[in-house]
Amino acid sequence: MQSLTILGGGAWGSALANLGGKKGDRVNLWSRSSSFNLESVITGADVVVSAVSMKGVGATVDRLLALELSPDTIIVTVTKGLDPASTRTPSQIWQNAFPNNSIVVLSGPNLSEEIQQGLPAATVAASLDLAAAKQVQNIYSSDIFRVYVNEDPLGTELGGTLKNVFAIAAGVCDGLQLGTNAKSALLTRALPEMIRVGVRLGARAETFYGLSGLGDLLATCNSPLSRNYRVGFGLAEGKSLEQILHELQSTAEGVNTTNVLIDLADRREIEIPVSRQVYRLLNGEITAEQAVLSLMERTLKPEIL
């Protein structure tokens, strides 16, 4: 029996606590509002899963740094975001803070509401330490959750993070009722845009064709269960971003990710046309219709994949 501690009692943290208990492992779910203290569930934990939103990663890392975390404890991160100050990914932040611990990224097409209903899903546990990834694979695999492993944590993490920008675009596409052809074009062009960014940041291109890239792109861009999709859909309906986020009452990481991505792409001169239109829309510079027109009227070029 292993001891598993989940940090963050939101939608995904709660689902991961349920999934983690399927094999009889001991599971502790800790959130800021928990009555028990963090130290009591960190001491002796084999695996600690960080399921907080991007804005909580820094504070969570600091909390754990103040405790004696064993170097044998595997840290799993499931956050899909980028840090605005450093543009780093959550796994990079965790690895920097805990250089002696194995860091595993768990990411895939995993809409928490479907998983809470017991519907089947697959995901990826990725780490530079393959043994740690396999340990997480064994803990989480069940008859409703199939876990694959790979050794590209950065690519796995960036797939889940970047697809949120395109989920906003997909919500716009559906909200404006642009049709199936437009949606297919959008998703197909999104993939090379994700790969272009990922490869420049050090990820492997092929990772983006897997569950954590294309898989998560398809799930999130096609489901009203996705909060990022709902942001785009609401913008297409003419709602303000403020109103949409107020109605959501939950995390839509794509908003922050888009802003950080533009900063990163500007500094590194990466071409990200779709993301740029999402950025202009989110920041009130253009309407949803103008965003579509800007993409359609770009300079004609070969189809570079």
Ligand SMILES: NC(=O)C1=CN([C@@H]2O[C@H](COP(=O)(O)OP(=O)(O)OC[C@H]3O[C@@H](n4cnc5c(N)ncnc54)[C@H](O)[C@@H]3O)[C@@H](O)[C@H]2O)C=CC1
């Ligand atoms: N909900 C889903 O279907 C999935 C979500 N994710 C990712 O998991 C992360 C969390 O998402 P959700 O649970 O859905 O969001 P949520 O909005 O339901 O919950 C966010 C959690 O982060 C915690 N948090 C925020 N700031 C904190 C801080 N300063 N200190 C401690 N805890 C803090 C909140 O208390 C809450 O427990 C996001 O990055 C999301 O992209 C990944 C896969 C699936």
Ligand SMILES: O=C(CO)COP(=O)(O)O
């Ligand atoms: O990442 C997710 C599914 O894999 C959840 O998507 P949202 O954060 O858009 O709800």
